[in-house]
Amino acid sequence: MIEALRLLQARMTGAGPPPETVTETAETLEKLAAALEPFTVPEAAQIVGHRTDLPGRGQAMAPPVHIEEWDEEHVLGHVTFSRFYLGGNGAVHGGAIPLAFDEVMGRLANTGRPRARTAYLHVNYRKITPVGSRLRVEARFEREEGRKRILAGALVDGETVVADAEGLFVTLKPGQP
Numbered sequence: 001m002i003e004a005l006r007l008l009q010a011r012m013t014g015a016g017p018p019p020e021t022v023t024e025t026a027e028t029l030e031k032l033a034a035a036l037e038p039f040t041v042p043e044a045a046q047i048v049g050h051r052t053d054l055p056g057r058g059q060a061m062a063p064p065v066h067i068e069e070w071d072e073e074h075v076l077g078h079v080t081f082s083r084f085y086l087g088g089n090g091a092v093h094g095g096a097i098p099l100a101f102d103e104v105m106g107r108l109a110n111t112g113r114p115r116a117r118t119a120y121l122h123v124n125y126r127k128i129t130p131v132g133s134r135l136r137v138e139a140r141f142e143r144e145e146g147r148k149r150i151l152a153g154a155l156v157d158g159e160t161v162v163a164d165a166e167g168l169f170v171t172l173k174p175g176q177p
């Protein structure tokens with residue numbers, strides 16, 4: 001279902017369909033939304049966001065980062081930004097890149113350590129990030145200072161770093177949401 005939605009997002013973004021196809025598509029989507037409505041559940045019971053075995057934990061919003069290596073110190077993976085993530089002129093939207101970093105660095109920050117949330121994410125856009133290219137995703141745990149965890153990440157196209165990031169993740173106090 002999530003894979004199919006991702007495909008739909010990409011196809012819809014890239015489409016210039018005739019009015020009758022637009023109407024038909026909208027009706028089909030409304031029917032699908034209505035079919036799912038009776039199955040609305042509390043957050044803890046939903047599938048999306050909880051499937052750590054799926055790219056982006058099953059969130060169709062998050063770019064589909066495929067994790068290849070993952071331990072307490074580093075994460076390695078790859079991602080291809082589909083047409084859905086297009087900003088303009090073949091480049092990925094600047095807001096989609098932090099989504100990928102937050103997902104990967106947030107997951108790393110929360111691996112083998114108490115829960116932490118993103119306090120900041122500083123992203124450097126070094127080159128345009130091309131839509132449709134398979135990119136390497138890297139993240140590493142840099143250091144810990146009390147409740148603060150500093151992580152680094154990079155998005156690499158071949159040998160070229162297209163974006164890199166520093167993230168601060170702060171350990172949550174008991175009872176902190």
Ligand SMILES: CCCCC/C=C\C/C=C\C/C=C\C/C=C\CCCC(=O)SCCNC(=O)CCNC(=O)[C@H](O)C(C)(C)COP(=O)(O)OP(=O)(O)OC[C@H]1O[C@@H](n2cnc3c(N)ncnc32)[C@H](O)[C@@H]1OP(=O)(O)O
Binds near residue numbers: 106116147
């Ligand atoms: C969504 C996941 C949730 C968390 C994970 C849960 C379970 C994990 C399980 C599996 C994980 C799998 C995947 C995870 C994938 C993605 C995770 C994404 C994570 C997120 O996407 S999460 C959403 C966005 N995130 C927020 O929604 C945070 C909103 N915010 C706050 O909740 C507070 O703001 C908080 C808690 C951050 C800090 O608040 P606080 O009151 O507890 O602590 P305080 O302010 O005292 O800061 C303590 C020290 O950090 C320094 N400090 C703080 N902020 C700073 C900043 N911006 N710049 C520079 N320094 C800063 C202070 O200066 C002080 O430093 P010092 O001690 O040296 O003075």
